[in-house]
Amino acid sequence: MTDQHGATPMIEVRALRKSFGEHEVLKGVDLAVARGEVVAIIGPSGSGKSTLLRCMNLLEQPSSGEVWFEGTQINLPGVDVNRVRMRMGMVFQLFNLFPHLTVLDNVTLAQTKVLRTGRDEAQERARALLAKVGLAAKEQAYPNSLSGGQKQRVAIARALAMRPAVMLFDEPTSALDPEMVQEVLATMDELVREGMTMVVVTHEMGFARRAADRIVFVDEGSIVAQAPPERFFGAPASARVRQFLEKIPT
Numbered sequence: 001m002t003d004q005h006g007a008t009p010m011i012e013v014r015a016l017r018k019s020f021g022e023h024e025v026l027k028g029v030d031l032a033v034a035r036g037e038v039v040a041i042i043g044p045s046g047s048g049k050s051t052l053l054r055c056m057n058l059l060e061q062p063s064s065g066e067v068w069f070e071g072t073q074i075n076l077p078g079v080d081v082n083r084v085r086m087r088m089g090m091v092f093q094l095f096n097l098f099p100h101l102t103v104l105d106n107v108t109l110a111q112t113k114v115l116r117t118g119r120d121e122a123q124e125r126a127r128a129l130l131a132k133v134g135l136a137a138k139e140q141a142y143p144n145s146l147s148g149g150q151k152q153r154v155a156i157a158r159a160l161a162m163r164p165a166v167m168l169f170d171e172p173t174s175a176l177d178p179e180m181v182q183e184v185l186a187t188m189d190e191l192v193r194e195g196m197t198m199v200v201v202t203h204e205m206g207f208a209r210r211a212a213d214r215i216v217f218v219d220e221g222s223i224v225a226q227a228p229p230e231r232f233f234g235a236p237a238s239a240r241v242r243q244f245l246e247k248i249p250t
């Protein structure tokens with residue numbers, strides 16, 4: 001329930017298993033993320049990273065095990081999943097913006113529809129967030145006129161508009177042209193500086209090294225190594241980790 005400092009983790013999964021048919025994708029994962037902590041999840045393609053993230057906000061139902069959020073078990077019958085998800089911002093590899101809405105409306109919509117924020121207040125917050133991600137000038141643009149990096153920054157602003165307690169990122173820069181990766185990572189760096197709790201699946205080792213409090217290495221559905229970045233990269237725990245790191249540009 002509590003970590004070594006006696007605090008309740010923001011998110012915790014215990015003995016988490018997930019199968020798709022016969023295929024067991026998560027094989028008993030235990031992971032607690034503290035309030036204000038930044039955890040980078042890395043590992044080979046197909047190892048279960050996205051599934052782990054999606055189980056945390058119940059986009060996938062675990063086959064067994066427990067998911068806890070802010071001290072409450074959330075994978076139980078009767079839990080209002082939408083309410084829980086509202087508290088967790090999620091940014092995907094592909095941007096999932098509403099193509100028929102302007103940038104401003106993309107960032108305003110859920111505030112008015114879900115949070116029932118008044119239109120003026122929602123727009124004011126949206127404008128502040130667009131300024132924060134460097135897109136104040138684009139509020140009347142439609143998503144298809146934006147670069148991939150700009151779309152992803154709108155997606156981040158849209159998630160932040162819901163005042164989430166935690167932000168989950170699933171390879172937010174993997175679909176971007178290289179020149180746009182840094183602008184998105186810079187936005188994420190700023191969230192880190194502000195103390196946002198973040199779980200980030202990424203192949204960007206530079207970001208993981210500078211921004212994460214902890215690196216979690218997932219392989220074949222299990223956490224096989226975890227450590228603060230300095231130790232994780234400086235003294236890899238196993239041949240498997242070394243082998244993975246050698247193949248990935250840093």
Ligand SMILES: Nc1ncnc2c1ncn2[C@@H]1O[C@H](COP(=O)(O)OP(=O)(O)O)[C@@H](O)[C@H]1O
Nearest residue numbers: 020023025043044045046047048049050051052
């Ligand atoms: N909805 C699904 N149905 C069936 N198999 C899935 C589904 N989602 C993921 N998988 C499988 O689970 C494994 C892990 O996938 P994923 O969590 O996406 O890995 P990663 O994000 O590490 O690349 C893969 O073999 C993938 O094909």
Ligand SMILES: [Mg+2]
Nearest residue numbers: 049050051171
């Ligand atoms: Mg994935």
